Amino acid sequence: MAEEKDLAGIQRGHWQDTYTAHPGMYGERPSAPAVHAVGVFRSAGARDVLELGAGHGRDALFFAREGFAVQATDFSSVGLEQLRSAARAWDVEERVACAVHDVREPLPLPDASTDAVFAHMLLCMALSTKQIHALVGEVRRVLRPGGVFVYTVRHTGDAHYGVGTTYGDDIWEHGGFAVHFFPRDLVDDLAVGWSLDEVFAFEEGDLPRRLWRVTQTLPR
Template identity: 45%
Template sequence: MKEGQSIEKEALNKQGQHWENTFTKKTNMFGVEPSIPAQKAAKLFKKEGKKKILELGGGQGRDTIFFAQNGFEVYVLDYCESGVEAINKKAEEMGLSELINASCHDVRDSLPFADEVFDCCYSHMLYCMALTTSELEFLSDEVKRVLKPGGFNVYTARNTNDSDYGTGIHRGEDMYEVGGFIVHFFSKEKVEHLAKGFKIVDIDEFDEGSLPRKLFQVTLKKK
């Protein structure tokens, strides 16, 4: 292994603690309103009669709460303990605990669920975290494993048209560290590469935030 590669991996592994520290300091870092991607996904899931959602990288729960308020059963994973605690606290305060099951998990490891148990999977900017392409391939296979046939995987990721792409510290592949956060920027080719075993239903490009960030919302259906 080259020296640069080991330094890069060390930087990637430190992101968990960086997010933990950030969530502890900012209890509603992304606000409390549901994201536009979650609202769009919920419409699709309702239209298709889907009920049981796996949410990956739930953060502090703004989309998790929204899904539960709309009658979905949500199993949410995040690798920050403070995020999971925030979700469970909000679920209890809002009387949604029966619909929300939140736990701590690193998506670089196998998902802690049996095969074909979820109707759909949803994640907002989890795929563009500090995950290598090989780790994303593994995650995509795991999502496919836990989805029922015909299940949907909807995810968002910052893309290579984003103004931050190519800036900051290069951490390998299409990953750049900007303001302490490592982002893996997606091209359409990467989306297609990770869609093995799925039908690509839609790749929608949209803006979010004041910068603004440029993202893809990818909708996949398990074959």
């Protein structure tokens, strides 16, 4: 438990420093998974979106520009301040709410209060399998019946799996960033009680990173 807290604190500090040194580090263009998610959310009739691990906000801002009301959370106050500034610049400030939050804690939303949840590479941060299950339980709690959860994770086929410092539980640190690489059975376990609509393999970045984009729907 102490080791998990130490790793979490180290990673939070690393992200704070990274966003400070590299403002808007991922650019203004939305990620490919966010572009895909807009179509999924619209098909489901969603009006509001909770983004977990929003960072400096390229995807949260995209959802807002597409007309969704967005609740953006991240454990980096530096990243979220950059998001707020960008929301003002894009004139979507009224559709974006930000909250500093660590997903190791319960989500700061009431039960059945949002239509859709999006998380790009948040679940594969330095979280234990137990913490990931608890987080998905929280996502289930805050989604309305029929709500949709779209998330992406790096998986055990990634080139960085098994490289660097290991913390056990498929967590490896390389270049200062700790990643929980997902085996396929973890994806299936997280979908128990949901409709698992899609597990889509894709690549991103220069390495490239190898990920799954997962879409699952809460029963009505």
